[in-house]
Amino acid sequence: MTEPPVSPGRPAIRLPPQFAARARExxxxxxxxxxxxxxxxxxxxxxxxxAGGGMEVYMLRRRSSMAFAPGAYVFxxxxxxxxxxxxxxxxxxxxxxxWARLLDAPPALARALVCAAxxxxxxESGVLLxxxxxxxxxxxxGDEGWEADRRALLAGSLSLGGLLRRRELVLRSDxxxxxARWITPVTEERRFDTRFFAAxxxxxxxxxxxxxxxxxxxxxxxxxxxxxxxxREIALWPPTAVTLGExxxxxxxxxxxxxxxxxxxxxxxxxxxxxxxxxxxxxGVEYPL
Numbered sequence: 172m173t174e175p176p177v178s179p180g181r182p183a184i185r186l187p188p189q190f191a192a193r194a195r196e197x198x199x200x201x202x203x204x205x206x207x208x209x210x211x212x213x214x215x216x217x218x219x220x221x222a223g224g225g226m227e228v229y230m231l232r233r234r235s236s237m238a239f240a241p242g243a244y245v246f247x248x249x250x251x252x253x254x255x256x257x258x259x260x261x262x263x264x265x266x267x268x269x270w271a272r273l274l275d276a277p278p279a280l281a282r283a284l285v286c287a288a289x290x291x292x293x294x295e296s297g298v299l300l301x302x303x304x305x306x307x308x309x310x311x312x313g314d315e316g317w318e319a320d321r322r323a324l325l326a327g328s329l330s331l332g333g334l335l336r337r338r339e340l341v342l343r344s345d346x347x348x349x350x351a352r353w354i355t356p357v358t359e360e361r362r363f364d365t366r367f368f369a370a371x372x373x374x375x376x377x378x379x380x381x382x383x384x385x386x387x388x389x390x391x392x393x394x395x396x397x398x399x400x401x402x403r404e405i406a407l408w409p410p411t412a413v414t415l416g417e418x419x420x421x422x423x424x425x426x427x428x429x430x431x432x433x434x435x436x437x438x439x440x441x442x443x444x445x446x447x448x449x450x451x452x453x454x455g456v457e458y459p460l
Contacts, residue, residue, distance in 0.1 A: 210287070211249070212248025248288070249291045299312050393415040
C-alpha cells in the first residue's frame, strides 16, 4: 500500500484517483490555481434534546449532484455575494472595524462575511439572526410570508439589507462568534476562503429542512457525527471534521460560544506519491478521524 508522503503524526487522507491528475497539473505549473471565493459558514448550536446532555449542531447533507462536496455533511453556508457588502444594513453588535480585527480581514470584507453568514443561515435553515432592536431576538420565522422572503433571497430578487429594512429589523452580529478560517487546497477546481462562525439557535426559532442544495438535514451531537463518519455512514470533509472535534471538546453551547479563538488561515495541502493524491491536514491541527 502506498504510504502518505508526510511525517508521522500529521494525518493525510487518500483522495479518489480522479483528483490526482488535476493535482499534478497544478503542482507542476501546467494549470494555474483558481483564486478562492470568500465564503461564510455557521455552526448553529442548541442544547441536546436527547438523553446524555451536551449540544447538537445543525447539519445538511449536500445533494450528490452538487459540484462541490457532493454527499458531504456540512454546516449552512455559502459564498459572499455583492449585496452582502451593503453598508446600509441595520446592525447591532460589534461594528465592521471590530469584526475586521476578529476575522483578520479588511472592514468591508468582514462586514460582508457577517452578512453572508446571517443570510446563508436563513436561506439554508430558516433561522434569522436578527431582531427589532439590539436587545431583542426575532421569535419566529416559519410562516408563509417569511418563506416567501427566504425564497426571494435565494433567487436574488431580495437582499438581506432589503429584507431587514422592510421588516424593520437589525442584524444581530453579537449572536455570532468567529471560529476558524479554512481555505480550499490550491489543487481544487472550486476554491473557497471560508470563515466559520458559531451561533446559538435563537429561542422560539426552529431550523427547517428548506435548502435546495441538501437532501437531508439533522441535528447531530458532534461526537456522534464523528463516530458515524468513522464508520463511513456519513461523509465529512476535513475542515468539518476538525470543527466537529473542537465542538465536541467544548461539550456545551455556553462553552462553545465562550471559546477564545485565534483566526488564522488553514490550508490543507495536496501531495502526490506513486500516482496517488493525499490531502494533508495543516500542521498543528488535531484531526479527530
